[in-house]
Amino acid sequence: MAVLDINQIRACFPSLKSGHIYADNAGGSRTAQAVIDRIVDYLTNTNAQLEAGYSAVNSQLVVEGTKVAAELFNAVSLDEVGFGSSSTMLFENLSRALENDIQPGDEFIITYEHEANNGPWKRLAARRNAVVKYWQPQPVSAENPYSVVYRIEELLPLVSSRTRLAAINACSNILGSVIPVEETVKALRQRAKEQGAAKFEVALDCVAYASHKRMDVQKWDVDYCVFSVYKVFGAHNAAAYVRSAALRTSFTSIVHDFLKVDDKPYKFQPGGPGNELVYGASAIVPYLKSLTPEDDLAASFDAIAEHEQEILTPLLRFLTDAKQFDRGVRILGTGEIDFSRIPTVCFVVVGQNAIKSKDIVGAFSKKGGISIQCGYFCAYYLIDNLRPKLDMNDGVVRISLVHYNTVEEVEKIVDVLREVLA
Ligand SMILES: Cc1ncc(COP(=O)(O)O)c(C=O)c1O
Incomplete structure (x- = not known):
């Protein structure tokens, strides 16, 4: 299977040139230059x-x-x-x-x-x-x-x-x-x-x-x-x-x-x-077909899935490890890394040392350079029906990646999370 050329991919998106880490892609992806x-x-x-x-x-x-x-x-x-x-x-x-x-x-x-x-x-x-x-x-x-x-x-x-x-x-x-x-x-x-x-x-x-x-x-x-x-x-x-x-x-x-x-x-x-x-x-x-030599959507999506597993792994591993679990981190959905999971990960921090989702996003904003989001993302009833009940004014933290995100970017996100959760 073809491996994505991430540098070539990133060059297709003018807004990625700044080096800013876009990690709220489930909210909206970057627009390809060819579309513009x-x-x-x-x-x-x-x-x-x-x-x-x-x-x-x-x-x-x-x-x-x-x-x-x-x-x-x-x-x-x-x-x-x-x-x-x-x-x-x-x-x-x-x-x-x-x-x-x-x-x-x-x-x-x-x-x-x-x-x-x-x-x-x-x-x-x-x-x-x-x-x-x-x-x-x-x-x-x-x-x-x-x-x-x-x-x-x-x-x-x-x-x-x-x-x-x-x-x-x-x-x-x-x-x-x-x-x-x-x-x-x-x-x-x-x-x-x-x-x-x-x-x-x-x-x-x-x-x-x-x-x-x-x-x-x-x-x-x-x-x-x-x-x-x-x-x-x-x-x-x-x-x-x-x-x-x-x-x-x-x-x-x-x-x-x-x-x-x-x-x-x-x-x-x-x-x-x-x-x-x-x-x-x-x-x-x-654009999608250009990602692999086969010039075929199925091949491109296969290569995308492979890469997305690679970027999901460090994020999900960090959020689900025993230390973070003891700290109060709870992800939504399952912690298994397989092709039935896309690299969109939501979590909350509960327990004695709970942290508000807004404060986690605030810490990222203060540091700058990385965009993530919190809230209920219009899946109001999904979050509202979870038990123990979550604060709907605060919601969950969401980090959502796509194929133009890199392992290095995810490592930077994890570094900030490590600081915030320390
Ligand atoms: C799963 C899902 N369905 C529907 C929508 C709504 O899409 P739109 O913003 O185009 O109305 C969203 C937007 O975030 C979504 O994530």
Whole structure:
């Protein structure tokens, strides 16, 4: 397997030149120069109304962005991909487009993950008298109550003959854990069939997943899938996949009623897609493919995963060693280092010598040169439901890395943590 050339990679990101250590990548990644170049090029040279007779070039450029998002999703067709300003907004649009296909008594299964793929279904349930059920993560460690995981055995009993939709996350932006999507969706569909569910769909949040691993909506057999481009080295927008059958049979258009939408993604995309940002996104796949000689997304993501294990290891080892455990450090999620964990690590410091998460982040800010964050990161209910209860005003500390972070950077982060926890 190819090994990433980190120097070459870092040279693709202008903001990394300062040497500042960006360790809040789950909040937003750096933007690749190639993305910036395309946005500037679009605005400088081709900015005009899409579909205007005089704008054939810019319409074509926007299609380039759609092609790249389709490739990232592994969608069957470009007609299954739309854009919006954020994943939160796209999930809201999807739920509104689905509204007429929801009957009173239908059931939605949601999680305690980021509210983007929960709130829209809760609001839709309230509007349509549907029922919401929760797939809750469970503690898996006798020593650490915050070490929780989502397990299929708690998910499947939630499925009934009325289950209409499961809204799940490929990866947690807090726990750092990846669920086996293919296996989970297969088991869900099987159970829904056994229960006699008339129509069952899956909405997948890939926001915390997409910069780390290859998405594959076909293999996963999901109906809806969303990721934020600004967390995958692009600018601030998001992309949604909607299976063409769902576009045809589940969705009612939410755009101006006089527009002919023809079961195209425009059906759930009121307003334009954010043209220059969509064109900017078209640089992401070429960037990712350039990481390995194979010129292939799967190979690049394999190499990314290898490197990310390498940078995760010193951080997770430090935070989970016996000394830190005795000190009161408790990570969220599991301490195992394997490919089902991305390098996003959250922790709290509890006990007699507890330290507030804000004070830990404050110590990093005071020192300067490294950005980390604390809070609940919109996974409010995940953190609020942990026991013993955590202070929601303080939240958890999150350190989140991606493939452009280096082992040396992680060593510097660990050095600061060592000082703060001394
Ligand atoms: C897992 C997850 N889902 C959804 C979102 C929302 O994404 P956006 O900011 O594009 O609305 C985030 C943002 O942090 C996230 O981490």
